[in-house]
Amino acid sequence: MFQSVETNVNFPKLEEDILRFWRDEQIYEKSLARRRAQNAERFVFYEGPPTANGMQHPGHCLTRAIKDLFPRYQTMRGKLCERKAGWDTHGLPVEVEVCKELGIHSKEEIEKFGIEPFIQKCQASVWRYMQEWRRMTERIGFWVNLDEAYVTYHQSYVESVWWSLKQLFDRGLLYQGHKIVWWWAQGGTALSSGEVGQGYREVADPSVYILFPLLDENADEDAGESLLVWTTTPWTLPSNQFAAVHPDLEYSLVEGSVNDKPQRFWVATALLDTIRTKVKQELPEVDDRCEGSSLIGHMYRPPFDFYYKTLGREKGKRIDGLEDFRTWRIVGADFVTTDSGTGIVHQAPAFGEVDFDVLLREQSIFIHGDGPKLICAVGSDGKFTDDAPD
Numbered sequence: 001m002f003q004s005v006e007t008n009v010n011f012p013k014l015e016e017d018i019l020r021f022w023r024d025e026q027i028y029e030k031s032l033a034r035r036r037a038q039n040a041e042r043f044v045f046y047e048g049p050p051t052a053n054g055m056q057h058p059g060h061c062l063t064r065a066i067k068d069l070f071p072r073y074q075t076m077r078g079k080l081c082e083r084k085a086g087w088d089t090h091g092l093p094v095e096v097e098v099c100k101e102l103g104i105h106s107k108e109e110i111e112k113f114g115i116e117p118f119i120q121k122c123q124a125s126v127w128r129y130m131q132e133w134r135r136m137t138e139r140i141g142f143w144v145n146l147d148e149a150y151v152t153y154h155q156s157y158v159e160s161v162w163w164s165l166k167q168l169f170d171r172g173l174l175y176q177g178h179k180i181v182w183w184w185a186q187g188g189t190a191l192s193s194g195e196v197g198q199g200y201r202e203v204a205d206p207s208v209y210i211l212f213p214l215l216d217e218n219a220d221e222d223a224g225e226s227l228l229v230w231t232t233t234p235w236t237l238p239s240n241q242f243a244a245v246h247p248d249l250e251y252s253l254v255e256g257s258v259n260d261k262p263q264r265f266w267v268a269t270a271l272l273d274t275i276r277t278k279v280k281q282e283l284p285e286v287d288d289r290c291e292g293s294s295l296i297g298h299m300y301r302p303p304f305d306f307y308y309k310t311l312g313r314e315k316g317k318r319i320d321g322l323e324d325f326r327t328w329r330i331v332g333a334d335f336v337t338t339d340s341g342t343g344i345v346h347q348a349p350a351f352g353e354v355d356f357d358v359l360l361r362e363q364s365i366f367i368h369g370d371g372p373k374l375i376c377a378v379g380s381d382g383k384f385t386d387d388a389p390d
Contacts, residue, residue, distance in 0.1 A: 016304055019138060028143045032255055033078035042081070043074040049086030049092050049152065052133045052151070053125040063297060064142045071143070085149035091127040092184065092195050098122050107188040123153060171321040178374070180353040184384025186239035205232040209279065209342070211258065211265055212243055212300040219299045226254065226265040227300060228275070230341040238304045238388045241327045244345040245292035246336035251343065253287040266295065268343020292332065292343075299329045306387055307375055327372040330359060348377035 022028060047067060050060060071081040098121045099105060102113060110118050134146060150157050168174050182191035211226040227243050245251065250269040255262060256279065267275055269289055276283050335354055336345050349359035363371030377388040 015139075015141075016112045019141065022141075023138075031075060032080065032082060036076070036077070038078075038248065040078055040080040043071070043079040044079050044084075045074075046150070047086045049088040049150070050133070051088045051091060051126065052130055053097050053128055054096050055129055055132060056136050057388045061136065061140055065108065065140055066143075068140075068142045079328070083144040085144040085146045086124065087149055087151050089123065089151055089153040092187070092189070094122045094125055095187070098125050101125075101277035106186050110187075126153075169379045177321045178356070180349075180351070183380070183382075185380070188380050206234060208234045209233045210234075210237065210303055210346075211263065212240075212303065215299045215301065222301070224264060226263060227344050228265040228267045228342045229344050229346045231346045233346075233348070233351065235378070237346065238306070238384065239348040239350050239375050240302050240304075240346055241349055241372060241375050242329065242331045242347035242362070243300060244331050244336050244347050244353075245295050245343065246334065247291065247293040247296065247332040249292045249336065249338065249343055250289050251292055251295060252285050252289045253285040255285050255286045256281045266344065270338040270339050271341070271343050283345065292336075295330050296332045297329060302328050304377075307377075326362070326370070327375070331362060333358060348375075350374055350378070353361065 024283050028311070050064075071083050074081045083116070095110075095118075098118065099110070101121070104110060104113060137144065137146065152158075181191065182196045183189075184195075207230060209228060209230050212229055214223040214225045214227065216223045216235065229243060231237065246268075251266050252269045252272060253264055253266055254272065255264050257263065264286060267283075272283065272285075333345065336343060346354045347358055349356040359372060359374060365371060376386055379385045
């Protein structure tokens with residue numbers, strides 16, 4: 001009455017037998033036909049499309065298996081779910097693959113090769129591993145209609161995206177703004193976090209300690225004190241706009257030596273011993289300690305003065321008619337910690353999402369758009385602009 005069960009189960013063979021049964025008996029097609037005959041409610045499923053110009057890895061299997069849960073569940077709930085497959089034929093994975101074949105590396109080399117020929121090679125590249133993708137999709141039991149898949153480079157798809165954007169615009173759901181994104185300087189384009197992760201590797205970051213000289217109460221002359229700032233991205237220092245402290249952290253004014261010259265500078269008290277070890281100085285405290293909230297609002301001279309001069313200052317001297325620079329001042333921020341550094345964080349809003357949030361917050365204080373403007377001393381090609389010093 002019952003089929004005998006083998007004592008030694010071969011799971012891969014068992015899976016293949018089930019897949020063969022589904023295919024030979026057209027189980028997927030019958031499940032759709034039954035729901036159509038019942039005039040069942042539709043559940044629309046468009047697959048988030050993979051890029052097929054590379055071989056699969058376990059992550060692809062995992063995401064496709066997770067996707068499969070939703071249409072199967074909705075089908076079991078009695079709905080008609082025609083699973084629409086898709087192929088992502090845009091993006092850097094495609095371009096990088098073709099660049100490797102051609103032995104080119106930059107946007108300029110692509111333009112020299114020819115935009116149209118390059119596009120054609122990209123279109124051919126995305127179908128290179130199609131059969132492997134089909135086999136993997138079937139092998140993991142992912143029911144999806146690959147024969148009528150949408151393709152992102154097809155004109156119908158591109159026009160549908162523009163149509164969608166137009167609908168959002170007409171409803172007032174689009175806005176213009178700025179966002180900090182990963183950037184590929186060599187190719188001159190933005191990157192997604194997934195694309196960045198493809199080339200992720202651990203590297204040794206150069207780090208520097210730098211002094212930000214504080215200005216007096218009138219913001220005219222140096223106050224004889226500085227902020228000791230530590231950063232692992234020294235190339236962003238020309239675009240510095242703020243120095244962040246934690247309002248509730250305790251800070252100490254200490255005395256040290258820089259290039260054999262005495263200096264007085266502020267650091268987080270909790271990091272004093274660590275900093276003493278790294279700079280190999282005693283750094284005796286020379287004044288009472290204070291909370292970070294007492295430092296907020298003080299202005300300082302930035303590490304590079306080319307923007308500083310543009311906005312009207314020469315070595316800390318005010319030019320008549322300019323009363324407030326609104327930038328190069330100490331701000332409070334809860335993300336400042338004593339895990340590393342000096343407890344004072346260099347802020348370059350053009351290069352960090354958290355830093356940019358600080359700029360937006362500071363801009364919101366002012367009306368009529370009079371707040372601090374974004375400073376960026378690096379061009380889209382990854383090189384310093386003409387504003388930066390030689």
